[in-house]
Amino acid sequence: MSERAESAGDIDADGDGRYSPFDRLERRSDRVPELVSVLVAVGGLFLQGGRVGVAAGVLLVALWLFLRVEFVFAAGAVLVAGVGGDPTSLGGVLVVAGLAGLLAVDLWRTWASARPVALFAALFTLVGAGIVAARERVVLHWLGLGVVAAVALASYLLHRYEVFRLDASSGTGPESGPPEHDDGSDRRSEVP
Amino acid sequence: MRANRRFWATATLAALLVALGVVVADVTLLLGGVALGLWLLAAQTAFVSRSGSVTDAEFTLDGEYGQVTVDEPTPVRLRADLASALPFDLTATPDLPANVTRSRAPAVTLPSGDRAAETVFELTTPVVGPKQIGPVEVEFRDRGGFFTGTTTDSTTLTVDVQPRTPERVHVGEGGRPLATLYGDHRTDRAGAGLEPYEVREYAPGDQLSRIDWKATARLDHPHIREYELTRSHETALVVDHRASMGDGPPGETKLDHLREVALGFGAAAADFDDPLGLYAVGDDGATASRDPAAGAEGYATIRRLVRRLEPTEASDPDGADPISPTEARSTAERLGGDDSRFGSTLGPYFEAGETYVRRLRDRPLFRTVQLAHSRLRGGSWLVLLTDDSNPTELREAVKLARRNEQNVVVFLAPSVLYESEVGDPDDAYDRYREFEALRRSLARMDRVSAFEVGPSDRLETVVGRVASGGGRRRSGGAPPARSAPDSRAAPRSTAAAGSDPEGTGAGTGAGARADE
Structure with missing residues (x-):
């Protein structure tokens, strides 16, 4: 039983409410699984690009030391594209697995449960394989548009379901009226 | 659910x-972008699936006191219990009413x-009334x-905030408390009513339907059963809340003490369903005027008005108590033979009673009593709650109030009992005797009862010391604490003690009333 002035779990919103790509509040010991993922990605980069790949890997590790995981992942994807690897090659698979592992480790740490990790892995495997398989037959921009639309729609439906369930349990009606606004850190907008 | 910046x-x-x-x-x-999107989707799914557990959480709000007084801090405990630990940081915040500081x-x-x-x-509020804390925003x-x-x-948790009230209210005469309960409205006259009054012999002209057959059979002669005539008391409260009524420590001012008496009258009037009116006296004149009326709504309004009365600011720094006509006349006579410059200058100020009446009419208490008196029927009750700051104005107001067969009950707050320090006990005692003389002079008038209202501990300090022999004795009269109340002051008066039904916290809050 305790009471705290601030939540220790606020990773993105500290006291003054600013979100920064550089805030990493987890302890160093918590980052060992991520290190494994990063090293796998570095190995894949080496296989794909040789010395250039190693340089890209070193840059990736440096970024991982300071940036949040989503930025490390995005930077990794750009580096892979820069090295010019094929995602179906061994090196490409290792890089993708390593980078996706970064995200999975963060999910596991956040939710202390394997279910969101399993869900992410299943979805990514399914959709990724589908994209790779379909890229020969479908124009890439339609693929991208379709996937983005599907993910956004699923997110929005989840949001509506959440709103309905919480309103039902608290005995109030469905949300209505103008969107909420506050002067806090987070944008009070609905998930798309 | 709302998305944060990280999302x-x-x-x-x-x-x-x-x-x-x-x-x-x-x-x-493309795969990288899709991976990030799916990562967000997985996180959102986990959030939605686990947030249902939040609604099973139990929140409790406990207040140490269900009833507090204004500006009194009241501790409130907010507790959250979960059936199982959650992967969320959860913050519960109860809604607080306006005007509450924490x-x-x-x-x-x-x-x-x-x-x-x-x-x-801890919550503190300066506003009287029930305060609801909650619901709890999670x-x-x-x-x-x-x-x-x-x-x-x-x-939710409801805390009832009550006004500050004096804890030891003394209502009495000459230092002796009155403890008689508020009385019924007996008239000692036969008439329409429910209470049996007497059985008398039948007389020609009586209605046959009024014959009491049992008494007739028992006494072997036609008898009539009479019932006692009862009636309601129309009462008007005249509450003085001028600046001088703010004397005394916070929560125990003259007005606070007299407020308890007024609330006692309000409660008693409600019990007997008597018409009750209220006239409040500020430094600029009447500040509230409600003609006597019965009914729960009217009583509640008057109680609310009485509770909200605060001492007004003195607007007339030159508002000294006017001298009485008798005094003015005697002074005028003395100055009439004075040919000096002093006498010729002051003479005109004491010549005419007309000037005096005009000055009295400008006095707020007199004016308000005049107003209340004009609204009351003959035989009604006018209850005047004030202090002894302006004895002449008070005396003349009482004289006016008792006209037209009106009954007057005066509750007076002796100023000497409300000073921050007692000072010299003998001086305080002298001043109390002056007050007592004023009270007795009022009580000697026909159809007038006069009582003192004050803090009993201070009264004990001022009067009890002398009564117990701790101070000097005065010649020519027993100490007030031992003096018997003037038998004419309140021949059949009764006073109610602790009769505030709303639990305002006054241990001996009193209202007083006289039977016929």
Whole structure:
């Protein structure tokens, strides 16, 4: 039983409410699984690009030391594209697995449960394989548009379901009226 | 549920990667963007699936006191209990009413993984009335900081805020408390009513229907049963709340003490369903005027008005008590034979009683009593609650009030009992005797009863010391504490003690009333 002035779990919103790509509040010991993922990605980069790949890997590790995981992942994807690897090659698979592992480790740490990790892995495997398989037959921009639309729609439906369930349990009606606004850190907008 | 900045930053990164992949026709970048989008989707799914547990949480609000007085801090405990630990940081914040100040943030935070937390904060309000704390707004956020959810728990706590009231109210005469309860409205006259009054012999002219057959059979002669005539008392409260009524420590001023008496009258009037009116006297004249009326709504309004009365600011710094006509006449006679410059200058000020009457009419208490008197029927009751600051105005107001067969009950707050320090006990005692003389002079008038109202502990200090022999004795009269109340002062008066039905906190709050 305790009471705290601030939540220790606020990773993105500290006291003054600013979100920064550089805030990493987890302890160093918590980052060992991520290190494994990063090293796998570095190995894949080496296989794909040789010395250039190693340089890209070193840059990736440096970024991982300071940036949040989503930025490390995005930077990794750009580096892979820069090295010019094929995602179906061994090196490409290792890089993708390593980078996706970064995200999975963060999910596991956040939710202390394997279910969101399993869900992410299943979805990514399914959709990724589908994209790779379909890229020969479908124009890439339609693929991208379709996937983005599907993910956004699923997110929005989840949001509506959440709103309905919480309103039902608290005995109030469905949300209505103008969107909420506050002067806090987070944008009070609905998930798309 | 709302998305936080991290969500939007990640979604933007994902969109940029997808767009870049499409532009440069690189499936790796496209896969990266899709991976980030699916990562967000997995996090959102986890959030939605676990947030249902929040609604099972139990929140309790406990107040140490269900009833507090204004500006008195009351501790409130907010506790959160979860059936199982959640992966959320959860913050519960009760809604607070307006005009409430708190000692600290009234929120309890339950870090992810914990199952119970509580916090205690103090609330203070200067506003009287029930205050509802709650419902409890619950906000929870995932540890990743992507989403924030909110819900409302219907837990509430109501704290009744009462006005500050004096704790030891003395109502009495000459230092002796009155303890008789408020009386019925007996008239000692036969008439229509419910209470049997007498059985008398039948007389020609009596209605046959009024014959009491049992008494007739028993006494072997026709008898009539009479019932006692009862009637309601129309009463008007005239409450003085001029600046001088603010004398005394906070919560125990003259007005606070007299307020208790007025509230006692309000409660008694409600019990007997008597018409009750209220006239409040400020420094600029009447500040409230409600003609006597019965009914719960009227009583409640008067109680509310009485509770809200605060001492007004003195607007007339030159408002000294006017001298009486008798005094003016005798002074005028003395000055009439004075040919000096002093006498010729002051003479005109004492010549005419007309000037005096004009001055009295400008006095707020006199004016308000005049107003109340004009609204009352003959035989009604006018209850005057004031202090002894303006004895002449008071005396003349009482004289006016008792006209037209009106009955007058005066409750007086002796100024000597409300000073911050007693000072010289003998001086205080002298001043109390002056007050007592004033009270007795009022009580000697026909149909007038006069009582003192004050803090009993201070009265004990001023009067009891002398009564117990601790101070000097006065010649020519027994100490007030031992003096018998003037038998004419309140021949059949009764006073109610502690009769505030709303529990305003006055231990011996009193109202007083005289039977016919």
